[in-house]
Amino acid sequence: MGDQFIEDILNKLQNGEITREKALLKLKKQPFEDIGFAKIDHHRKLRQGYPEVIYGAGKTVEQIIEIISVMINNQEKVILITRIGQEVADQIREKYQIQYDPMSRIGIIGAFQSNRGHGSIVVVSGGTSDMPVAEEAAITAEAFGNHVIRLYDVGVAGLHRLLAHLDEIMSAKVIIAVAGMEGAIASVVGGLVDCPVIAVPTSVGYGASFNGLAALLSMLNSCASGVCVVNIDNGFGAGYTASMINQR
Known part of the structure; x- marks a missing residue:
């Protein structure tokens, strides 16, 4: 999208030729910057409230760095790169200041957004082994300006651990329930609260868990009621959706 295009819209808006709503719609329709191997969606934040997130798995370090460069040149204040390893993060750090969390495998360039949420997002995990997915959800939600409370290793094998945190659970605006094995914690939490519960099945478990399929089903x-489900190990999707709910 060129500067002349924006100037024309602003002039028409100032002269009363179009309404504010129509001007915003025109801006929302302007799509992307084509850099050959990728098309950077600069207007995703305008359309959806959040900038594009870089899915790092399967991309080369050079590709990730070039995408980061384009996004920074477009004045993005916070950039998330998901599913990257320590080695990739170290190579990115040679050019950009990046915070890297090895548990969630998320890299962040820039500062977290200020709190825009109307309440707390509570992330609950069945076991410690579910923490990588739970942290992906939690950090995603925090990066987009939400207050996050973590309650880990409170699964149904010891239900008293979960019940010891009823105040935090029952005052949440959204709950993300992360579990592998049989995934029962989502139903338990869903039966206690009056807010949406986003269930995240993980690939944690013994053979008959089928890499998360048992928890998913x-x-x-x-x-x-009120339990919705994202894909196996999709902590990012859960954190993103919880943020949208919490900020409406």
């Missing part, structure tokens, strides 16, 4: 079949 269990969560999809939850008898608790």
Whole structure:
């Protein structure tokens, strides 16, 4: 999108030729910057409230760095790169200041957004082994300006651990329930609260868990109302959706 295009819209808006709503719609429709191997969606923040996030898996370090450069030149204040390893983060750090969390495998360039949420997002995990996915959800939500409370290793094998945190759970605006094995914690939490519960099945578990398929099916079949489900190990998707709910 060129400067002349924006100037024309602003002039028409100033002269009363178009309404504010129509001007905003025209801006929202301007799509992307084509850099050959990728098309950077600069207007995603305008359309959806959040900038484009870089999915790092499968990309070369050079590709990630070039995408970061284009986004910074477009005045993006916070850039998330998901699913990258320590080695990739170290190579990015040679050019840009990056915060890297090895647990969630998320890299962040820039500062977290200021708190824009209307309440707390509570991230609950069944076991310690679910923490990488839970942290991906939590850090994503924090980066987009939400207050996050973490309650880890509170699964149904010891339900008293979860019940010891009823105040935090029942005052949440959104809950993200992360679990592998049989994924039962989503139904338990869903039966306690009056807010949406986003269930995240993980690939944690023994053979018959089928790399998260058992937890996925269990969560999809939850008898608790208000439970929705994202894909296996999709902590990012859960954190993003929880942020959208918390900021409406």
